[in-house]
Amino acid sequence: MKILLVGHGYVGSFLLSALTNAGHDVSVCDQNVDRLVGVRNAMRCRYQELTIADLADFGVILWFAGHSSVPMSLRDPDGALANNCLDLLHFARRKQLNARLIYASTASVYSVMQAEDGTPPSPLDETETRLDPVNPYDCSKISMDALARCFANAITGLRLGTVCGASPYLRGELIFNAMNIAAMRDGFVQVRNRQSYRNILFLEDLAHYVLRLIELSDTLPPILNTGSLNIGIGDLAEQIGAFHGVPVVDNGNSVTYSFQMNCAHIQSLCGAPRPMTIAERCARFREHFRPELQAAS
Template sequence: MKILLVGHGYVGSFLLPVLTRAGYDVSVCDQNVDRLGGVRNAMRCRYQELTIADLADFRIILWFAGHSSVPMSLRDPDGALANNCLDLLHFARRKQLNARLIYASTASVYSVMQPEDGAAPTPLDESETRLDPVNPYDCSKISMDALARCFANAITGLRLGTVCGTSPFLRSELIFNAMNIAAMRDGFVQLRNRNSYRNILFLEDLGHYLLRLIELSEDLPPILNTGTLNTSIGELADAVAAYHGVPVVDHGNTVTYSFQMNCARIQSLCGAPRQMTIAERCARFREQFRPELQVAS
């Protein structure tokens, strides 16, 4: 089976060896030539430039090439709309009808403002999207999720929790990554908004789910919540700090958002990934972390 992996950044550079070890014939498309050194079957171009003929041989397309954060989308709102929605939709319509396209959506479409009493938000399932996006990132993602149902075929959006873990192109600002780096570098974990909630997705678990989704022969749902665990930021910080034996420095609260996801559907399709404690995740991060590999997304 031939797979096209679109994007070789933080997520894509982790997934490529996962897919090749599983025996798949993988081509990689990325416009950043510097990211493609040593990559076999590299397509050095923007995915928007790929034609119907270019895509004809691929049975599976995995798309992780979007504007990948709120700050990036705020700096370039028109680009976020184009990349995360309009260009992606046109791209989906150029693939073979029976080819499966799995793309990165986001769990932040479930966000609510964190209440002052610190109450945990209800874990929402795929049917409970909130249609009041407050930034270009969420707006572009939720628009793609809606349009894909009517204007594309065999396409599934993974509403990813906050992605964490090491990869060849590490994003050091992501919450779990940042906490571990601060613990190792500075001797403390910094914390803000202890009572806000997130769904965390570790890269290893994303790899588990994608391998299973590729293997499935039946049609996939249009949206799948994809995460590892729901946790408060305070609970996560305390666990990371306890592993490293360092204190937590609490900077208090600001106006922020909060969300939790119900990931029962993807677990029923793919089986749950191997459970690991936060301490085990921290140990793996410390073992694999290479400061010289930190790069901006």
């Protein structure tokens, strides 16, 4: 089976290593040629340019090439709609009918406003989608989730929790990453809105699920919640601070969102990843960045 990985950024570069280590035949499509240096079977183009003929040999397509954050989508709302929904849908219709397409959706479609009394939101499952998106990112993602059911075949959206962990192309602004970097670089962890909740998805766990989904022979569900754990932001900050032995600086509250997910469905299909504590996750992150920090100092 040949696999096409679309996107070689923060998530894609991590998945490429996991896929190749598992023995899969992987081609990579990315428009950023600098990111493809040293990558075998590279397709240096926009995925929108790939034709029916280009896609004919691939039995699995993994798409992680979207407008990947609310700020990015706010800066380019029309681009977010095109990239995360319309272009992706047209792309899905060019693949072989039974080729499996797994794409990145988002858990933020479950978001509610943070409760003033700190009450955690209910962990929602795939049937409990909120249909009132408040920004171009959520709107584009939820639109793709809805349209794919009617206008594409063999396509599954992974509603990803807040993705975290070390990767060749790091996104340092993501909450777990940012807290660890601040602890190592500044000697303290900063936290805001400590009573809000998130579902966190570590890259190792995402790779576990993707590898298992590729292997499954049964038809996959159209939507799968994909996360590692539900956690309060304050609790996350305190555990990261305790690991590094640094204080937590509370920057107060602002208007923000909160969500938790029920990930029982994907765990029933794929099995749960190996459990790891926050401290173990921090240790992995620190090990990855130690040479970089020493060079910077």
